[in-house]
Amino acid sequence: MLNDLDSAPISEKDRTLYAFIRKMVRQSTSIGHEDLDVARKAGWSDEALYDAITVCSLFQFYNNWIDATGVADMPALGYEMSGHRLATEGYASERRAASAAKSARSKRSKKPARAKSAKKSTTSGRPKRSK
Amino acid sequence: MKPMFLPKVENHDAADPHATMFRQMRSAGVPIPQILHLFAFKPERTQHLSLFTQGVMRGPSPLPPWQRELIAAFTSKLNQCLF
Numbered sequence: 557m558l559n560d561l562d563s564a565p566i567s568e569k570d571r572t573l574y575a576f577i578r579k580m581v582r583q584s585t586s587i588g589h590e591d592l593d594v595a596r597k598a599g600w601s602d603e604a605l606y607d608a609i610t611v612c613s614l615f616q617f618y619n620n621w622i623d624a625t626g627v628a629d630m631p632a633l634g635y636e637m638s639g640h641r642l643a644t645e646g647y648a649s650e651r652r653a654a655s656a657a658k659s660a661r662s663k664r665s666k667k668p669a670r671a672k673s674a675k676k677s678t679t680s681g682r683p684k685r686s687k
Numbered sequence: 688m689k690p691m692f693l694p695k696v697e698n699h700d701a702a703d704p705h706a707t708m709f710r711q712m713r714s715a716g717v718p719i720p721q722i723l724h725l726f727a728f729k730p731e732r733t734q735h736l737s738l739f740t741q742g743v744m745r746g747p748s749p750l751p752p753w754q755r756e757l758i759a760a761f762t763s764k765l766n767q768c769l770f
Contacts, residue, residue, distance in 0.1 A: 559764075577758055581765040604749040611755045614743050615762040618722075626692030627721040 572598035576605075577612050691721055701727035 561574050576595050579587055595605055621627075691697040701709055705727035712719050726733040744755050 574758075574761055577761055578765060581762055601749055607743075607748045607750050607755070608758055610743050611750075611758045612762045614740060615759045616766065619763055619766040621725060622722055624692070625696065625725060626689070627725065628688045628691075 569598045569600070573600060573604075573608060577608065580609065580612050581616065688718060688721065691724065696728045697721065697724045699724065699728050702730065705730065 561571065561578060564571070566574075572595055576587075576591060579591060592605065596602070600608075700706075701724075705723065708723070709719055709727075726737065744759070745752055748755070750758075
């Protein structure tokens with residue numbers, strides 16, 4: 557879907573939303589009442605549109621922010637804004653870093669710990685970063 | 688990882704909670720995502736950005752979180768940004 561919106565196997569309702577998002581990124585100054593009418597007719601509420609527009613705008617900001625400061629892209633982290641999540645989770649991520657350190661240590665010592673820590677990293681939902 | 692364009696931002700001596708987080712990541716051998724340096728540089732303002740982002744991405748909404756993630760990914764993709 558990220559590559560070809562027009563042929564992606566998604567519902568017409570979703571296609572309408574992503575087409576709107578695409579217009580926001582590519583030609584936001586030409587967005588008019590009619591674009592919102594199309595989205596509403598497809599079944600999107602004003603609240604859903606407000607939320608979608610806010611997500612898109614926020615990530616345009618992030619993209620600009622990291623492009624201009626030279627933040628290296630991190631493909632292995634995926635699109636889950638992981639770095640950002642680290643920042644927002646604050647202390648929770650510190651705890652995770654601490655437990656990662658602990659499991660890295662126990663990994664070296666014995667096998668069962670490895671199985672345990674592997675399971676943990678899957679359930680945390682954070683994509684593993686590659687070399 | 689390539690250095691950022693703003694070395695003083697990247698090498699800034701972060702205050703807590705970022706300082707602790709960075710220390711723990713280093714000792715765990717986890718590379719620090721550079722975007723965290725942007726947050727750590729002026730935390731008194733980025734804390735609001737964090738909260739705002741948390742609300743936008745995870746707060747109550749007719750759009751489930753996965754769909755908001757997809758909108759974010761789609762936006763970044765269109766911006767030719769891998770983040």
